[in-house]
Amino acid sequence: MKRTPPSLSRSPLRLLLAGALSALLSALLAVAATLGFSPSASALPAVAHGVGYLWNSDGRSWLGSHRLADGQLGLCLQVQNAPPEGSELEYGHASTAGWYSADDLARLAYIGRWWAASTNPGRAAAAQLTTWGITGLNGHGQAWFAQRANGDAGGVLALAQSMRAQLDSPGGASRGVVAKLSLSVPSDEGGTVSSELVADYLAGGPTQLPRAAFRGTLTLSGATFDDGSTVRDVTNGEKYSIIPSKGTALNRVTADIAYFDLPFGADAYIAKAPAGIQSLLVPPARNTGARARAHAGDVSPLPFRPAVVTETSAGSAETGAYLSDTLRLKVAGVPKVAREGAAEPSELPTSLDEWGVYRDADGALQPVPVVVRSTLWGPLDAQPDQQPTVPPHTPLVCTVATRAEDGPGEYETPDCILPAPGYYVWTETIDPADTPVEKGGGRLTAWASSFGAASEMTFAVAPPPPPPVTPTPTPTAPTPPPTAQATPTPTATPPGVVLPPSTSRPPTPGFARTSPELASTGLAAAGVPFWAASIAIGSGILVLAFVLLRRRALRRRS
Incomplete structure (x- = not known):
């Protein structure tokens, strides 16, 4: 029966191995700092897989979102490119890249707004399939990539197809949204004001949104609401009573409506990667706003x-x-002109x-x-x-x-x-x-x-010109210790034979010989950089630790 080696958690060899790894890592970090390697302050790296599935068949292929260093999740846009993990990406608008049509930007904006940050593996994987269905599947079908969801492949594929249908149906992806105001002031006694929101859907075109679906801020000039205020939080489709200000002409009554954080439009956001690396579709930094203004009175x-x-x-x-x-x-x-017979030019305006x-x-x-x-x-x-x-x-x-x-x-x-x-x-x-x-x-x-x-x-x-890049010196490979030679058996000197005196000299007092092992580390050579010595020492310790662990395991098996 195969025996399991005992735990080495308290073994001196385990401590020796940990120390060797620590020394080697410290040396490599010192080299990187010396050569000026540091992450860019303006770029954001993709650090890991996000939410989704790792394919069991190869343990490598991924279906789902990717996570950026700030915690944001994003979906791959170019399936044919290399994965983004380890690369630096920059946030921006997808429209500036010039990769997709206006309608596809609207579809991608919808996916980024509603599904890109999903924490449900099946939904994140289906959103990734839907995204590739828009940006390109590199010659494959969605079912081919859905296999990566392992036992959930069928459900993920069905959900992706449902998502695409939702994008292209009334109430799905939209090109934008606008606000409209209606202002009526029939007399000095009162009037009404109301606002509407109209979304331009890919399926169905401009469509008035349901009443009271969103809240906005309505501001009046030249009139007040029935409570005497000039600013009020309102909802779309609602009618509100207003009272014109005394002494103000009707054409001076103005209403302004502002809606914020509306989930419409084709402004898709991406984290753009270098050439050959997958860029990511991310949730928008902010949603769309809509404003409108209306005046009452004659022009x-x-x-x-x-x-x-x-x-x-x-x-x-x-x-x-x-x-x-x-x-x-x-x-x-506004320049002024005087009325006929007036002393000062302050009566009649020549422009508004x-x-x-x-x-x-x-x-x-x-x-x-x-x-x-x-x-x-x-x-x-x-x-x-x-x-x-x-x-x-x-x-x-x-x-x-x-x-x-x-x-x-x-x-x-x-x-x-x-x-x-x-x-x-x-x-x-x-x-x-x-x-x-x-x-x-x-x-x-x-x-x-x-x-x-x-x-x-x-x-x-x-x-300023970029700092010069110092090439990394190639470290000297450690020299293995010399193989011990068998000691020859002394041969008896025949009678009558006189041996010549030995030609070897005893060591000179005060002089220490340098062993081949020490020389191979680079410490004995004047002018060798510290980083090279550190790497060599760490490598040597690792080799020694491995040999000792191997011998110990062989002794226990025997």
Whole structure:
């Protein structure tokens, strides 16, 4: 009968082996620190399998989610690539990768929103199969990959097929969601306001959501709710009574609705991996919001002049960085003209002192949309002085457009990339021709910013060169101890034969011979690095421990 060796938990050999491992690990860590190896501060590694199944047939193939260093779970997007464990990934929007169509992004966003973080193995595995059904199965069917769920393969496959049907059915994946407001103020005595949410589903198109499904915040201007407040938490589809403020014209009554954390839209989030490694579909950092504004009253025929207060996203940056501009949209100052016979020009406005509105196809009043065109100029050798217009021959980096649909407020431009060192300056323009006449474009006044404003300037520098990488020296392999030679049997000296005197010399006092074992460790050689010596010593101890353990086991078996 095969005997099991006794426990070595208290054996000196066990302690010797543990010490050898500790010494070897310490040496390797010292080498890594010396050579400057450290994880990137901006990347997030995938550390392990998440929730799912490991295939019993090979003990290696996985079906389910993967776990990132921050605890987030994600689903593989490219089945043909290498697993992500051990690689560094970066969060971002799937739309910027350009891998999938708009409808597939909506499907992936739905999976990431509802199933990617599941802690149920069957649901996580089915979500992974559903994801691969959208992004590609590398020439196989879902049933081929479902085998990895072992005894649950049939149930996981059926659930994946049900998930895909749910994505493509009414109420499933959606392209987005919008809010709508209805404001009615028939007299000074009172009125009503209500809001609706409309989701654009892949199956069924725009669909009004059920009443009281979501909560939002409704804000009034020029009127109050029946309790005297101007801000109230409301639900979609509900009608609320309002009272116009005394002395305020009906066309000054404005209602704003804001909904947050709505589970709709095609904004899928990913953890993007290097080329050849699986990127992951992850739950969204935040859900979609929806806003709407409505005005009550007639549309004024007076023009209005928009203006923009701007600020660059960075005063200094490295070349290759992404730069954007923050836009704070408002109405410019209103000039006045005097009434006939008046002493001061303070009676009649020549333009609106508030943002203009128009009536949409449903008859609701909406803010006039504008397009702000932002241009990044540079690089310039010196910081420019502020001046009304852009100097001739100024180099241009890019021009981006921001559509402001909600009237006054804060907006962010798309990014431009800084191509070279130097000074860069943003300028903005608003052209009435960018707004359709039926939406109020004929009542807009053009606007342009100055060139060289301090708040719009960025100084770009070249990034520092990467530190040199010192190659790792190849450690010297340990020399095995010499094989003991058999001592020859002394031969009797024949009578009459005189042996010559010995040629060996006794050791010189004060001089120690170096054994081959010690020389092989590198300690006896001047100038050998510590890390190499540490690795050699650790390796030697491991070999010695293994030999001693083997001999002990053989003695016990005998």
